[in-house]
Amino acid sequence: MQDCSILITRPEPENRLSCERVRTLGGTPVPLPMLEIAPLEEAKQQAAIRSQVFDINEFHYVIFVSKNAVRLGSDWLDACWPMLPIGVHWIGIGQGTTQALLDEGIPALSNPGHTSEDLLDWLKPVKMKNLKVLIMRGVGGRTELGDKLEERGAKISYLSLYERKKPEYNAQTFLMLPDINLIWVTSGESLHNLSEYVAQYKQDWKTLPIITPSSRVNQQAKDMGWINASCAHGADDNSLIKATGFHTGQSND
Incomplete structure (x- = not known):
């Protein structure tokens, strides 16, 4: 995969870090974020966040859905x-x-999976009845994890910290891009935004290899007409790199 030109669609600041990683392996990263992460900054929103964080000691579990x-x-x-x-x-x-x-000094429990579904399987032996769970996420995130834990008796609260927005690009943006050999997407929402732009400006990209983070998103890609979609079984760089075929000399995390 040396000299492979990879379109990387992560939001910033993770996009820059993924590009640096690909570059060290001999690939050519092409950054084009398909999500923008906007922290909630209105005074009322920040006051609500602060109030919930001050009460975080009341929760048995705090689950973070993303690096953001x-x-x-x-x-x-x-x-x-x-x-x-x-x-x-x-x-x-x-x-x-x-x-x-x-890395932030928060002693996170190690779990082997990559998705909400994997986490639910991992938590199956835990008696969740009446346990208080806080899920930290973006506005309007998926509710499947919380719904399933509620079915098991957990008391679920959500703390929204940011909004996800579709970046604004035009035809000139895509005209100026170099030739692409491969695409990385790391969420269903990024895939949706990319697919909308591709329908407008780069219909031929639908034939390119595209690597997705999960079986769920991989099926979405196929349903959207991506004919060469494959699953990395993880949205982290190591999983995507392994699925891409880079040889790093190291085992994948």
Whole structure:
């Protein structure tokens, strides 16, 4: 895969980090984020977030759905809790999110999966009845995880920290891009936004290999007409790199 030109659609700041990683492996990264992450900044929104974070010690589990949730959530924790509260179990969905928690000094529980569905399987032995669970996420995120935990008796709360927005591109943006050999997408929403732009400006991209983070998103890609979609079984760089075929000399996380 040396000199492979890869369109990387992660939001910033993760896009830049993924591009650096691909470049070190001899690939040619082409950054084109398909999501923008906008922290909630209105005074009323921030007051609501602060109130929930001050009460975070009341929860048995705090689940972060993404690296962006970790990045913003850890800032709020630093502001509200000079020392992390005792007795909270911190969990990240996916290897990358879990590692991001550890990098922030938050002792996240290690779980082997990459998706909400994997996390639910991992938590099956845990008696969730009457346990309080806080899910840190973006506005309007998927509710499947919370719904399933509620079915098992858990008491679910959500803390929205950011909005996801579709970046604005035009025909000139796509005209100026180099030839692309491969595409990385890391969420269903990124795939949806990319597919809309491709329908407008780059219909031939539908024949390119596209690597998706999960079976769910991979099926979405096929339903949208991507004829060469494959699944990395993870949205972290290591999973995507392994699925791409780079030889790093290291085992995948």
